[in-house]
Amino acid sequence: MDIESTAQEKARFCGIACGSAKALPDMLKAKVISIAKSIMKLGQDDPRRLIHSLKVGLALTLVSLLYYARPLYDGFGVSGMWAVLTVVVVFEFTVGGTLSKSLNRGFATFSAGALGIGADYFAGLFGKQGEPIVLGILVFLLATAATFSRFFPRIKARYDYGVLIFILTFSLVAVSGYRVDELVVLAHQRLSTIIMGGATCMLISIFVCPVWAGEDLHRAVASNLEKLASYLEGFGGAYFQYDGSGVVSKDGKSFHQGYKSILNSKNSEESLANFARWEPGHGRFRLRHPWKHYLKIGALARQCAYQIEAINGCIDSDIQASQEFKSKIEGSCKRMSAECGKALKALATAMKTMTDPSSTNPHVENSKAAMKDLKFALKAASLEDEDFLAIVPAATVASILVEIVKSVEKISEAANELSQLARFKKVEPTVSPEKPQQLLHRGIIQPVLDADSNDNVVIAIHEISTDSPENEKPGHQVPKPGQRFMEV
Amino acid sequence: MDIESTAQEKARFCGIACGSAKALPDMLKAKVISIAKSIMKLGQDDPRRLIHSLKVGLALTLVSLLYYARPLYDGFGVSGMWAVLTVVVVFEFTVGGTLSKSLNRGFATFSAGALGIGADYFAGLFGKQGEPIVLGILVFLLATAATFSRFFPRIKARYDYGVLIFILTFSLVAVSGYRVDELVVLAHQRLSTIIMGGATCMLISIFVCPVWAGEDLHRAVASNLEKLASYLEGFGGAYFQYDGSGVVSKDGKSFHQGYKSILNSKNSEESLANFARWEPGHGRFRLRHPWKHYLKIGALARQCAYQIEAINGCIDSDIQASQEFKSKIEGSCKRMSAECGKALKALATAMKTMTDPSSTNPHVENSKAAMKDLKFALKAASLEDEDFLAIVPAATVASILVEIVKSVEKISEAANELSQLARFKKVEPTVSPEKPQQLLHRGIIQPVLDADSNDNVVIAIHEISTDSPENEKPGHQVPKPGQRFMEV
Numbered sequence: 001m002d003i004e005s006t007a008q009e010k011a012r013f014c015g016i017a018c019g020s021a022k023a024l025p026d027m028l029k030a031k032v033i034s035i036a037k038s039i040m041k042l043g044q045d046d047p048r049r050l051i052h053s054l055k056v057g058l059a060l061t062l063v064s065l066l067y068y069a070r071p072l073y074d075g076f077g078v079s080g081m082w083a084v085l086t087v088v089v090v091f092e093f094t095v096g097g098t099l100s101k102s103l104n105r106g107f108a109t110f111s112a113g114a115l116g117i118g119a120d121y122f123a124g125l126f127g128k129q130g131e132p133i134v135l136g137i138l139v140f141l142l143a144t145a146a147t148f149s150r151f152f153p154r155i156k157a158r159y160d161y162g163v164l165i166f167i168l169t170f171s172l173v174a175v176s177g178y179r180v181d182e183l184v185v186l187a188h189q190r191l192s193t194i195i196m197g198g199a200t201c202m203l204i205s206i207f208v209c210p211v212w213a214g215e216d217l218h219r220a221v222a223s224n225l226e227k228l229a230s231y232l233e234g235f236g237g238a239y240f241q242y243d244g245s246g247v248v249s250k251d252g253k254s255f256h257q258g259y260k261s262i263l264n265s266k267n268s269e270e271s272l273a274n275f276a277r278w279e280p281g282h283g284r285f286r287l288r289h290p291w292k293h294y295l296k297i298g299a300l301a302r303q304c305a306y307q308i309e310a311i312n313g314c315i316d317s318d319i320q321a322s323q324e325f326k327s328k329i330e331g332s333c334k335r336m337s338a339e340c341g342k343a344l345k346a347l348a349t350a351m352k353t354m355t356d357p358s359s360t361n362p363h364v365e366n367s368k369a370a371m372k373d374l375k376f377a378l379k380a381a382s383l384e385d386e387d388f389l390a391i392v393p394a395a396t397v398a399s400i401l402v403e404i405v406k407s408v409e410k411i412s413e414a415a416n417e418l419s420q421l422a423r424f425k426k427v428e429p430t431v432s433p434e435k436p437q438q439l440l441h442r443g444i445i446q447p448v449l450d451a452d453s454n455d456n457v458v459i460a461i462h463e464i465s466t467d468s469p470e471n472e473k474p475g476h477q478v479p480k481p482g483q484r485f486m487e488v
Numbered sequence: 489m490d491i492e493s494t495a496q497e498k499a500r501f502c503g504i505a506c507g508s509a510k511a512l513p514d515m516l517k518a519k520v521i522s523i524a525k526s527i528m529k530l531g532q533d534d535p536r537r538l539i540h541s542l543k544v545g546l547a548l549t550l551v552s553l554l555y556y557a558r559p560l561y562d563g564f565g566v567s568g569m570w571a572v573l574t575v576v577v578v579f580e581f582t583v584g585g586t587l588s589k590s591l592n593r594g595f596a597t598f599s600a601g602a603l604g605i606g607a608d609y610f611a612g613l614f615g616k617q618g619e620p621i622v623l624g625i626l627v628f629l630l631a632t633a634a635t636f637s638r639f640f641p642r643i644k645a646r647y648d649y650g651v652l653i654f655i656l657t658f659s660l661v662a663v664s665g666y667r668v669d670e671l672v673v674l675a676h677q678r679l680s681t682i683i684m685g686g687a688t689c690m691l692i693s694i695f696v697c698p699v700w701a702g703e704d705l706h707r708a709v710a711s712n713l714e715k716l717a718s719y720l721e722g723f724g725g726a727y728f729q730y731d732g733s734g735v736v737s738k739d740g741k742s743f744h745q746g747y748k749s750i751l752n753s754k755n756s757e758e759s760l761a762n763f764a765r766w767e768p769g770h771g772r773f774r775l776r777h778p779w780k781h782y783l784k785i786g787a788l789a790r791q792c793a794y795q796i797e798a799i800n801g802c803i804d805s806d807i808q809a810s811q812e813f814k815s816k817i818e819g820s821c822k823r824m825s826a827e828c829g830k831a832l833k834a835l836a837t838a839m840k841t842m843t844d845p846s847s848t849n850p851h852v853e854n855s856k857a858a859m860k861d862l863k864f865a866l867k868a869a870s871l872e873d874e875d876f877l878a879i880v881p882a883a884t885v886a887s888i889l890v891e892i893v894k895s896v897e898k899i900s901e902a903a904n905e906l907s908q909l910a911r912f913k914k915v916e917p918t919v920s921p922e923k924p925q926q927l928l929h930r931g932i933i934q935p936v937l938d939a940d941s942n943d944n945v946v947i948a949i950h951e952i953s954t955d956s957p958e959n960e961k962p963g964h965q966v967p968k969p970g971q972r973f974m975e976v
Binding site for chain 1: 627
């Protein structure tokens with residue numbers, strides 16, 4: 001087959017050499033179409049990208065007016081180019097990014113300009129001969145010190161661009177001061193054009209289809225919780241779905257791998273939180289919204305994702321799991337994972353609607369109750385006739401699920417803290433907590449003699465499994481995690 | 489106690505109000521000392537930071553000569569400031585970063601300058617009235633298209649800065665062309681000063697104490713393997729060290745938590761790999777060193793770190809583990825983790841010395857043999873009198889260790905691939921592989937009747953445990969992971 005097709009291809013290429021001139025435009029056309037498709041896809045995945053590009057074009061065209069309009073040009077002269085330069089470098093995708101860069105640039109230019117003029121005056125005291133030497137030393141010292149300060153994590157996170165512009169402006173002002181006499185006029189012109197460029201960017205980014213870093217962070221963290229929830233809600237059904245061989249079907253395993261994107265979410269969350277701090281109050285967020293707290297929830301979500309990654313590894317285990325043992329823990333495990341999923345989904349919804357997430361507490365309590373059931377079941381399980389090796393994979397899954405329950409409890413606590421700090425509005429709980437009596441009864445082990453079974457213990461899991469994900473309404477919409485992530 | 493000390497403090501503050509004027513310099517002094525200390529620490533953690541700062545100062549002072557030296561100034565005029573600007577913005581910590589930015593800036597300035605002059609000529613065809621409108625439209629279109637292209641991941645990773653400078657230069661040239669007649673002269677001056685500034689940065693960054701991104705990546709990946717190794721080598725001893733209660737002592741658990749930094753290493757590795765591609769051959773690295781392959785090893789190391797994170801969670805489990813069961817799996821588990829640790833350490837050493845890592849294969853084989861031993865031990869274990877709940881934590885640890893063994897095998901394969909791609913030098917293996925007969929014998933379960941034990945199975949772990957970490961030479965130096973990471 002392969003040889004045949006290669007020969008055919010050769011014939012096609014050698015034989016129709018004369019046709020290649022004709023084929024070239026076709027190839028070019030195909031290439032152009034493929035590029036156009038990828039451009040379309042990029043725009044469709046997040047239409048805000050296209051809008052951002054148009055906004056940059058608009059801002060740049062607006063500041064170009066400084067050159068075209070005679071009265072403005074007469075005021076600023078060639079300094080108008082600083083406005084163009086400012087627009088190109090400070091216009092970021094999010095409002096917070098643009099504000100952070102604009103303000104950093106403005107303040108750094110102002111302070112470095114003043115310092116530069118001072119340095120120039122100071123150097124002038126040393127006479128025509130000494131001036132360049134003193135200025136050189138000053139530039140060297142300041143550039144070295146300022147560059148070093150950029151290694152401090154706190155400065156790096158918030159003022160990196162400001163320090164860069166500080167070095168830049170100081171060097172320019174101090175050095176050019178040696179030649180240009182009207183230094184103050186130059187510094188003033190530069191500062192005012194930068195303020196103009198920066199103001200244009202800030203106004204356009206805030207008032208024309210704004211992309212708020214804070215809102216993005218808010219949605220990203222909520223959507224991460226949803227991704228975890230999707231996995232956990234699907235997990236019980238997939239893991240305990242038998243295909244006869246005792247191995248989990250690959251189809252069943254492919255449910256919602258969206259959680260994987262959470263594993264490496266730290267950097268993007270941190271930069272969004274840094275930008276969000278620069279943003280004014282917007283929509284449902286106050287000026288001093290506790291953005292830092294989102295990082296805490298994000299870190300806990302990552303912790304949970306690590307555990308899911310471990311459980312995902314266990315599913316792939318080549319050791320055949322014992323059906324019998326699996327059926328013993330099925331009820332409580334399914335319930336643990338389903339209730340954790342429900343709790344996380346409810347937390348995500350509460351975050352999105354900015355309502356008090358205490359309505360999720362029953363789910364957390366249910367998952368903890370299921371965890372206790374599991375412990376009872378394990379304590380009472382008698383395993384004399386079991387192949388112990390076959391038990392290990394399922395026991396591991398159960399054990400990691402226990403860790404996940406604890407992790408979800410921590411996430412729930414952190415979300416409640418956020419709700420208090422950000423004053424989410426209180427609502428009547430829609431999920432009614434289960435009655436405590438029922439909690440005490442549920443999952444209790446009833447020693448029953450069963451003729452068909454080798455065990456002397458049977459766990460009453462029938463009433464429990466009504467909670468499990470398979471029995472959910474078919475219309476229940478699980479959000480596509482990939483899609484949501486692209487929106488962020 | 490607390491109230492007392494608060495009262496004392498109050499008295500101190502109220503009573504000596506007059507002394508506050510005297511205390512202020514002391515507080516200032518303390519503040520200055522604390523800042524000085526943190527500066528010292530930052531410099532000591534990685535002295536290259538200080539050197540980098542001095543290099544930036546040097547480069548900036550050198551390009552300032554453009555202004556001070558009369559013959560140079562006469563040639564370039566105020567365009568000399570572009571050289572200063574270029575140095576400040578393109579000088580990065582690593583050689584690759586500096587080269588990437590310099591070359592991006594150079595090529596973008598050249599192409600955008602040419603395009604800008606073309607646009608200016610084209611707009612001139614529309615007469616004095618039409619020119620600004622045509623130019624405005626062109627700037628708008630180009631800025632929008634170029635900004636959108638920055639969202640493509642491939643362009644973002646390698647040419648982001650170039651596109652930025654392209655927009656900048658095109659706008660400046662196109663717009664200022666409307667006023668300045670000697671456009672070509674200006675473009676030429678700008679380009680030559682940028683080349684001067686860029687060349688200064690490149691030369692200083694390559695020849696004065698260079699910081700190679702490639703070498704950093706190489707070291708970072710090797711050091712990550714070492715961190716995993718440190719954990720795994722310490723794990724067996726710590727987990728199976730009893731303090732009577734059956735709970736792992738907290739002291740034992742605090743060994744080498746350095747692996748945690750690996751969990752979020754993706755971004756820094758990717759940016760180092762991106763920079764490394766721009767670097768010329770240096771030291772032991774050829775020009776086309778397979779930098780991309782390091783990302784593969786890095787990803788596998790992260791996978792292993794996730795599993796270690798899961799195993800770390802199990803150690804904290806509140807379920808009391810059964811001593812008896814733990815002792816059954818102790819031998820093989822200790823051997824698995826110790827051999828994995830040795831394999832990773834040998835891989836790290838092989839990477840650092842750039843020698844063929846096939847000498848690590850015996851360790852990988854040993855860990856796989858220990859995994860088989862564990863399976864035998866589990867298969868044969870009879871547990872009728874055990875509390876099953878108490879077995880779960882240890883079974884989970886064993887099960888995750890099995891996953892770690894597989895993970896280490898994959899890392900070893902990837903490292904071997906790298907060795908072939910990068911042509912690491914071959915060496916005689918220093919670790920002699922164990923004889924196959926011994927492998928077959930080792931850890932085989934011998935049914936023995938033991939009067940003291942309730943089990944009917946005893947595993948021969950005595951010869952195995954000579955491999956375990958406690959028995960290693962006391963002089964064996966484990967690298968401090970934190971320290972190494974700071975160097976990277």
